[in-house]
Amino acid sequence: MHAPEPIPPFPAGPSCPLPVTPREAVGLAHGGGGEETDSLVRDLFFRAFGPPEPVADDAAPVGDGRWLATTDGHAVSPLFFPGGDLGTLAVFGTVNDLAVSGARAEALTASFFLGEGLPMETLRRLVSSMARAAEAAGVRIVAGDTKVVPAAAGGAAETCYIATSGFGRLVFPHQLSPDRMRAGDEILLTGDVGRHAMTVLAARNGLAFAPPLASDCADLSPAFRALLAAGVEVHCARDVTRGGLAGVLAELAESARLSVAVEEAAVPVAPAVRKAADVLGMDPFDLACEGRAVVVVRAGEGEKALEALRAVPVSAGAVEIGTVAAGEGARLKTALGTERFLRRPSGELLPRIC
Amino acid sequence: MHAPEPIPPFPAGPSCPLPVTPREAVGLAHGGGGEETDSLVRDLFFRAFGPPEPVADDAAPVGDGRWLATTDGHAVSPLFFPGGDLGTLAVFGTVNDLAVSGARAEALTASFFLGEGLPMETLRRLVSSMARAAEAAGVRIVAGDTKVVPAAAGGAAETCYIATSGFGRLVFPHQLSPDRMRAGDEILLTGDVGRHAMTVLAARNGLAFAPPLASDCADLSPAFRALLAAGVEVHCARDVTRGGLAGVLAELAESARLSVAVEEAAVPVAPAVRKAADVLGMDPFDLACEGRAVVVVRAGEGEKALEALRAVPVSAGAVEIGTVAAGEGARLKTALGTERFLRRPSGELLPRIC
Numbered sequence: 142m143h144a145p146e147p148i149p150p151f152p153a154g155p156s157c158p159l160p161v162t163p164r165e166a167v168g169l170a171h172g173g174g175g176e177e178t179d180s181l182v183r184d185l186f187f188r189a190f191g192p193p194e195p196v197a198d199d200a201a202p203v204g205d206g207r208w209l210a211t212t213d214g215h216a217v218s219p220l221f222f223p224g225g226d227l228g229t230l231a232v233f234g235t236v237n238d239l240a241v242s243g244a245r246a247e248a249l250t251a252s253f254f255l256g257e258g259l260p261m262e263t264l265r266r267l268v269s270s271m272a273r274a275a276e277a278a279g280v281r282i283v284a285g286d287t288k289v290v291p292a293a294a295g296g297a298a299e300t301c302y303i304a305t306s307g308f309g310r311l312v313f314p315h316q317l318s319p320d321r322m323r324a325g326d327e328i329l330l331t332g333d334v335g336r337h338a339m340t341v342l343a344a345r346n347g348l349a350f351a352p353p354l355a356s357d358c359a360d361l362s363p364a365f366r367a368l369l370a371a372g373v374e375v376h377c378a379r380d381v382t383r384g385g386l387a388g389v390l391a392e393l394a395e396s397a398r399l400s401v402a403v404e405e406a407a408v409p410v411a412p413a414v415r416k417a418a419d420v421l422g423m424d425p426f427d428l429a430c431e432g433r434a435v436v437v438v439r440a441g442e443g444e445k446a447l448e449a450l451r452a453v454p455v456s457a458g459a460v461e462i463g464t465v466a467a468g469e470g471a472r473l474k475t476a477l478g479t480e481r482f483l484r485r486p487s488g489e490l491l492p493r494i495c
Numbered sequence: 496m497h498a499p500e501p502i503p504p505f506p507a508g509p510s511c512p513l514p515v516t517p518r519e520a521v522g523l524a525h526g527g528g529g530e531e532t533d534s535l536v537r538d539l540f541f542r543a544f545g546p547p548e549p550v551a552d553d554a555a556p557v558g559d560g561r562w563l564a565t566t567d568g569h570a571v572s573p574l575f576f577p578g579g580d581l582g583t584l585a586v587f588g589t590v591n592d593l594a595v596s597g598a599r600a601e602a603l604t605a606s607f608f609l610g611e612g613l614p615m616e617t618l619r620r621l622v623s624s625m626a627r628a629a630e631a632a633g634v635r636i637v638a639g640d641t642k643v644v645p646a647a648a649g650g651a652a653e654t655c656y657i658a659t660s661g662f663g664r665l666v667f668p669h670q671l672s673p674d675r676m677r678a679g680d681e682i683l684l685t686g687d688v689g690r691h692a693m694t695v696l697a698a699r700n701g702l703a704f705a706p707p708l709a710s711d712c713a714d715l716s717p718a719f720r721a722l723l724a725a726g727v728e729v730h731c732a733r734d735v736t737r738g739g740l741a742g743v744l745a746e747l748a749e750s751a752r753l754s755v756a757v758e759e760a761a762v763p764v765a766p767a768v769r770k771a772a773d774v775l776g777m778d779p780f781d782l783a784c785e786g787r788a789v790v791v792v793r794a795g796e797g798e799k800a801l802e803a804l805r806a807v808p809v810s811a812g813a814v815e816i817g818t819v820a821a822g823e824g825a826r827l828k829t830a831l832g833t834e835r836f837l838r839r840p841s842g843e844l845l846p847r848i849c
Contacts, residue, residue, distance in 0.1 A: 165615035166651070172609070172643025181641060185619060189626040190636040201637035203602040203662050208558070210662055212604035214642040248557040250566035252658035254608060255526070256647075261519035265539060272543040282544040283555035287535060288568040289526025289846060290656060291647040293610075297520070302644060304606035304658030308557050308564050492643060 169492040172216075174383020174429070176487035179392075198318055199379065200242040200309065209316065211238040212306040218299055218493040220263065222344040224337075224355030227303060228270030230431060230495055233360050234382070235307040236278045240362040241378040241434050243313030246280040249305050253285065256292035256300020267301065278360040280307075312369060319396035321376040326465040327443035328401060329436040331364055331456035332357065333409035334386050335428035338494050339417050350413045359432030364456035371449035374439040381433040382495060387426040387483040389435050390471035402472045403463030403483075426473070427486040429494045437465065523846040526570075528737020528783070530841035533746075552672055553733065554596040554663065563670065565592040566660040572653055572847040574617065576698040578691075578710030581657060582624030584785060584849055587714050588736070589661040590632045594716040595732040595788050597671040598663030600634040607639065610646035610654020621655065632714040634661075666723060673750035675730040679794035680819040682755060683801060685718055685810035686711065687763035688740050689782035692848050693771050704767045713786030718810035725803035728793040735787040736849060741780040741837040743789050744825035756826045757817030757837075780827070781840040783848045791819065 170177040200211035215231040225233075236246045251271065255264065275282050293300045315321065337356040343349070361380060368375055377397070379389045386408065394401045410418075410425045418425045432455060438446045443461050450459035471483040524531040554565035569585040579587075590600045605625065609618065629636050647654045669675065691710040697703070715734060722729055731751070733743045740762065748755045764772075764779045772779045786809060792800045797815050804813035825837040 167609045167611060167613040167615060167618065167643055169611055169643050172641060178641060182639070185622055186639055186641075189622045190629070190639070201602070201604075203637060204562070204664065208562070208662070210602050210604055210638055210660075212606045212638050212658075212660055213640045214606035214608055214658065216608060216642040216644045248555070248564050250555075250564055250660045252566045252568035252606070252660070254568055254570060254656050254658075255521045257521060257523055259521040261521060264521065268539055268543045275544070283557060284564055284566050284660075285536070285540055285544070286567045286658070287526060287532060287540075288570040288656070289521055289523050290570045291649045293645040293647050293654075295645045300647075302608050302642070302656065304566070304568065304608075304640070304660075306564075306566055306604045306606070306638075306658075306660030308562070308662055310558065 170488055172492055174388060175485045179485060198242060199238040200244060202316060207311045209239060209242050209244040209309050209311060210306065211235060212304060213238060214302060214304045215495060216302045216493050217341060217495050218295065219344050220267065220299060220301060222341050222356055223353065224340060225358035226267060226270050227301060228267035229274045229358050231303040231305045232271050232274035232278060233358055233431060234495060235305040236280055237361045237380040239307050239309035240365045241317060241380050243311055243315065243317040244309030245312045245362065246278065246307050246309045248281055248283045248308045249275065250284040251282055252304040253287045254290050254302040255287060256297045257289055258292050258297030259301055260298060263298065264301065278362060313375060317375055317378045319377050319393050322397040322399055322437055322465055323376065324399060324465055324467045325440035326376055326437045327440060327461055328403060328463040328465065329438065329443065329446055329450065330408060330460055330462045331434045331436065331450055332458035333411050334381060334430050334433055335414040335418065335425040336411055337431040338428035338491055339414045341494050342491060350417055352413055354413050357430050357432040359455045361432060361434050361455060363453040364434065364450055367449040367453045368446060371445055373442050373446045373449060375436060376439060377437040379435050381430040381435060383429050384485055385427040385429055388485045390483050391485050394469060394471040398469065400466045400468030400470055400472065401463060402466060402474060405473050405475045407460055407462040409458055409460060426483060429491065431495060524842055526846055528742060529839045533839060552596060553592040554598060556670060561665045563593060563596050563598040563663045563665060564660065565589060566658060567592060568656060568658045569849060570656045570847050571695060571849050572649065573698050574621065574653060574655060576695050576710055577708065578694060579712035580621060580624050581655060582621040583628045583712050585657040585659045586625050586628035586632060587712055587785065588849060589659040590634055591715045591734040593661050593663035594719045595671060595734050597665055597667030597669065599666045599716065600632065600661050600663045602635055602637045602662045603629065604638040604660045605636055606658040607641045608644050608656040609641060610651045611643055612646050612651030613655055614652060617652065618655065632716060667729060671729055671732045673731050673747050676751040676753055676791055676819055677730065678753060678819055678821045680730055680791045681794060681797035681815055682757060682817040682819065683790040683792065683797065683804065684762060684814055684816045685788045685790065685804055686812035687765050688735060688784055688787055689768040689772065689779040690765055691785040692782035692845055693768045695848055696845060704771055706767055708767050711784050711786040713809045715786060715788050715809060717807040718788065718804055721803040721807045722800060725799055727796050727800045727803060729790060730793060731791040733789050735784040735789060737783050738839050739781040739783055742839045744837050745839050748823060748825040752823065754820045754822030754824055754826065755817060756820060756828060759827050759829045761814055761816040763812055763814060780837065783845065785849060
């Protein structure tokens with residue numbers, strides 16, 4: 142018998158020169174999708190995992206460049222809310238990341254972190270939701286993994302996190318990306334904003350709104366299939382999730398090194414969302430959706446795009462909200478005729494919204 | 496302006512007929528990689544996410560069948576241990592799942608669940624480890640996501656989970672899989688077993704062994720590149736992780752509907768691991784590794800395979816441990832000449848080992 146030789150341990154190596162303040166710790170704001178998340182991603186992850194520096198797109202090309210890969214962790218609290226649950230989010234969130242990149246989701250993988258003591262019936266309901274959502278989106282869940290972890294401070298009944306990764310085939314002629322944006326492009330929004338965040342917030346805090354709210358959680362891929370079928374020249378798209386519409390527009394302007402200008406009056410907000418946001422002192426532009434996208438199309442293509450989008454249920458409420466121009470920053474023209482810059486939200490606005 | 500129409504909520508639908516005992520809850524054993532994990536996967540996930548029924552391989556084909564996708568969640572406790580840490584596990588675990596399937600990892604995605612209060616310096620160290628491990632394995636981390644969750648009962652300093660997914664290109668002529676196994680095949684093991692589990696167990700419980708133990712955590716892909724370069728006809732392979740060698744062999748026999756017979760005396764176990772296992776009443780065959788694989792090659796290819804494996808450091812200790820035959824079950828021939836069946840371990844043997 143050949144004697145086993147010891148394997149050298151993985152080299153400890155010099156510490157990476159990543160900028161970390163010694164006593165700094167992870168806070169809720171780091172998961173909020175605003176300034177703090179962005180800074181964590183740029184200062185830590187991008188520096189560690191480059192070069193080449195990863196791009197801030199929703200999906201990354203792999204292989205021959207016609208395949209895209211994406212991942213999203215889901216840790217919404219509560220696990221169930223009107224219009225969806227952790228399972229539907231976990232599937233649609235990843236399908237949507239591929240759809241807004243111009244790809245058709247071909248396969249998902251799902252990795253579960255289950256708190257010890259999580260009722261099996263809860264898990265069963267979430268897994269059933271995932272199966273139904275995957276069927277609705279026409280995507281297969283091809284691989285999975287399960288780990289059991291100690292229950293979180295919130296209690297065993299709530300400790301369930303799902304990371305889904307998606308692997309998709311590019312169906313648009315090119316990946317939809319901010320570097321395709323040009324001055325003059327028209328900016329569309331596929332529906333009203335803020336319902337998902339306000340629904341989860343209400344469910345978490347036992348708030349009741351009249352009329353009752355339901356999350357907009359949905360598969361966005363039919364909207365992109367419609368745009369493709371209509372031959373619309375789409376330059377870029379983003380699903381409006383953490384960070385809200387303000388975050389998406391600020392990021393697009395920054396990544397494209399262009400200015401985007403939108404009309405406040407053009408952005409649909411459900412009356413119940415607007416009322417609740419007023420009461421809670423929140424800006425609907427900062428609120429996450431889970432079934433809405435910003436779509437940037439070539440100048441002159443707006444009407445054709447709206448017609449295509451309005452023909453499918455998930456984007457029946459599509460509207461044009463603004464245009465791209467030279468310059469920088471995301472500007473909002475208010476109903477009063479004034480103008481303000483839109484920025485990524487910051488602080489612990491709404492943790493565990495997805 | 497086009498008024499937004501409400502999106503119908505995702506249909507609640509009838510409950511999936513998945514068998515769950517009403518008061519059943521997730522227990523540590525469900526994450527142990529033994530009988531309970533297997534039952535959760537088969538009774539819940541496979542039933543929900545089929546048809547076609549997913550196969551119990553380490554990676555699943557997507558697209559044209561030459562791409563493989565895999566995912567693994569990592570929740571090891573403690574986060575750092577001799578020979579590795581959560582970050583190295585998260586990269587090598589996924590690279591290894593692709594390697595044992597016959598694929599070369601092309602891209603990884605990483606989804607982080609960070610406990611509120613996790614020291615940023617801890618995260619920085621883990622991310623640095625991931626970057627170094629990815630560089631060593633020649634794979635890029637192309638997409639990521641971060642969510643912040645409440646700290647677990649174990650405390651904020653320990654609450655960090657990483658789900659990695661991998662996309663790989665098949666480099667072997669076919670996916671390595673139990674359905675390729677044939678009677679007469681030779682069974683190889685790339686090195687000694689049990690060091691990872693015993694190292695983590697020692698680190699978790701403040702045990703000291705002489706000589707000191709280090710995890711076998713490593714990138715297995717050089718071993719498979721060597722087999723490919725040598726033209727060895729490999730039928731199947733599995734990395735030996737949760738469930739240990741016993742679990743892997745039992746699963747291979749079951750999936751292949753064949754019998755596997757291995758010689759106990761042929762299986763290398765480091766003296767410190769054997770001693771610790773004796774003291775703790777554990778069977779080294781049940782203990783997880785993170786840098787070891789079982790490789791099943793065509794009858795007559797064993798010697799050539801061993802020569803190839805021993806030429807690379809990660810599998811320098813490769814040995815032949817048994818053969819495949821008609822029949823069923825995994826049989827262990829002991830040094831005393833007796834025979835016993837190997838089974839998947841069950842119970843809360845070693846939670847959070849990876």
